Amino acid sequence: MSKQKLVQSITSKDQDFAQWYTDVCLKAELMDYSSVQGFIIYRPYGYAIWEQIQAYLNNKFKETGHENVYLPLVIPESLFQKEKDHIDGFAPETAIITTTGNDNLAERLIVRPTSEVLFAEHYAKIINSHRDLPKLYNQWCSVVRWEKTTRPFLRGKEFLWQEGHTAHATSEEAISETLQMLNIYDNLGKELLAIPFITGQKTEKEKFAGAVNTYTIEALMQDGKALQSGTSHYFGNDFAKAFNIVFQDENNQEKPVYQTSWGVTTRLIGAVIMVHGDDEGLVLPPHLAPIQVVAIPIQNQREEVINHLPKIEEVLKKTNLRYKIDNSTRRPGWKFSEYEMKGVPVRLEFGPRDIENGVVVLAKRNTREKITVKFEDLEKTLVKVINEVHQEMYEKALDHLNSNIRVAKTYDEFKEFLELGGYVKMSVHGEEAEDKVKEDTGATARVISEENLITKVCPVTGKDSNVTILFARAY
């Protein structure tokens, strides 16, 4: 694949959003397919985005007292079956090692789809006293779930994630941990991804297998569909009882611990693509971007341009931004297209005339605006523009979200609003309404609203409303 092919135009997102998405994934060189359906290759540029997310979260996890660990890839089948709700949720989609090159295994081993049971077993062993609590562990790894329909980053047979698993002496402390981590994820959206999330509790039907409560961050894509982007679970002491994770409290009473788990995945890369991207390709929020500024010299064989490069680099170094100077022999136009496709937030262009005039042209990827900057103002302008671009991208996404939350008082209204995309808020009669809405429209309960009931009677079932839900079609 030559660079020329790389920058070929992609499908317009208005024309075919799904194809546009796949085009961006491939042409921005974020990923590639492997020979096993559902297992993708994270290419350097895609993996670098994940590393930025890791760095942000590792920092927040550490600030809040969490420690990284690594537990085994495999779970003995008997261990997996100890918590009934959990096994029911995951069993169908497990991948199972049954044999080695030499011998069949005595017990089948499940490739972890998530590690609750492994942490539970370990905690049962290392927790004895109230002095051992809390345990605040996190793990970075990949997990395997045998999904039938797969899409790059959004749903795969294997994906990368972090999974936090904590154990506490009291339910209050565990619930507070669950909400603290939800808040960290919400801030990850605000500060790094430029994505405004809707946060809140999942319904009984939509919660995690084995959890008492599941909290979620939900993002709205440009096509009007919602994307669950991370979850934080409160487990009560169900796992503790199944795995006998007990501690002696200060009065020497034996008590079960209270647990949580929480995770985000490489799906966040999918969210970034679908929230910010445009018909030129990826648009990366500047604090997330592996390359924040790309500098492209025009007529770079001319002496005055060659002489100017060290000066540009000196300024770029001072900004502490992640930058790249592309001084290759390719034509500037090809470079522009490539870095636009890759969503680099800011491009600098300068040719002989700019150098003569003491200016640099700065192009913003998000608005495609061009600004002529005096060379002596470049350093402070760059820092300012990077922050501005983040703010602009966040606000644009927030506007899109806010203008796509509608309130339905009748079922017809609900269906009509659903066609417009985004969330529809409706007060309903619990699970029965959720089932019917899903069957009729394909929409699911994304999060429980904490507001008062909108209608006393459920527009779907005609029964008493008991909960207000934000519904949406979702990935």
Added chain:
Amino acid sequence: MSKQKLVQSITSKDQDFAQWYTDVCLKAELMDYSSVQGFIIYRPYGYAIWEQIQAYLNNKFKETGHENVYLPLVIPESLFQKEKDHIDGFAPETAIITTTGNDNLAERLIVRPTSEVLFAEHYAKIINSHRDLPKLYNQWCSVVRWEKTTRPFLRGKEFLWQEGHTAHATSEEAISETLQMLNIYDNLGKELLAIPFITGQKTEKEKFAGAVNTYTIEALMQDGKALQSGTSHYFGNDFAKAFNIVFQDENNQEKPVYQTSWGVTTRLIGAVIMVHGDDEGLVLPPHLAPIQVVAIPIQNQREEVINHLPKIEEVLKKTNLRYKIDNSTRRPGWKFSEYEMKGVPVRLEFGPRDIENGVVVLAKRNTREKITVKFEDLEKTLVKVINEVHQEMYEKALDHLNSNIRVAKTYDEFKEFLELGGYVKMSVHGEEAEDKVKEDTGATARVISEENLITKVCPVTGKDSNVTILFARAY
């Protein structure tokens, strides 16, 4: 397990080195066993050591132009079988996914024991032109090899590692890459682990399955056994031919690429334990240590001690060292034992009398020396001592290595020297001698010596010597 139990004394290393090693692994809380034999749990303290190694290497990899990627966990069996030497080497110890919770798989999937074939397949797809070369990729992940005998960090059914895989236009460039990475590993020993490695080429018998040449870093443990601690392989274009990884050169000629791979694993943690540890537990080289300085206030309920803590912390912050102040209610003696077990390089102690005298007591873990330091000199003393301790530990290990390399001119001498531990250098008649030495003594060829032949006749076979080898018993 209460803290009291944690600091119970461990087996003496002179008495039972293997048991001492296991005791340190467990009691320094580096790891724990899981319920599947050979799969260990990397506990926070052990994982933090690995994260220091990762940070060091990621930095060096980036400086030398490498990029991180992530490829699938699984390899279709048909793909695995494409390179014959490679499959022969790994097939017996592969773990194989044959089924999911729902269905048997159409094709069996091998859990990666190493990812050469996955990189080869990907490279065949993305490399087309000389402009696409070199590709310098690295991956951090875990791999699975179904080993029968396992020991924490040294040999496991699953272990963590980095695997670099590169593709080049010429053999010269690929060989130079192989040696560059070997050099980076050698420096990792010198600069971070305080371990002097013997570096060099493996014999034909000991080289990696599918490689043309394998280079190794070998460390010498305190019990006199060698430990292969990392390898760098030159593949020529065998994989390129098997997987059709070709490129158009500048004259539009189609050519196969030349490849390398190189890796180090969590085995390095085992090397650090066995090179530096003592009967009090782990002794961590200071640049590697997750906690470089621990400060332990004595009589920490007294007001003058409480008031002094912020001043100590201010100094510690200024040093930029990784520090911990343990102000818990446990008795200082317990704390001393615990941090000694965990190998924290420097301990600070200060009680009311020290505060009155304007001093702090500094204890070095490696030599167990205590130094009284004036409070105003603490910052610069700490920085100096940290560097000194690294140097002392490296030199001690180097002395041990240098005094345990012996030259044998007869087979009897060889056997006698071997009993003393360490390496024995002998000129032999290639593979035949290697086989016989292994059968007779259990020692293996660790690395080929580049020096001249010691004896013209091989003491083992009586045939002509054609190579000088460093033999040792090894892990």
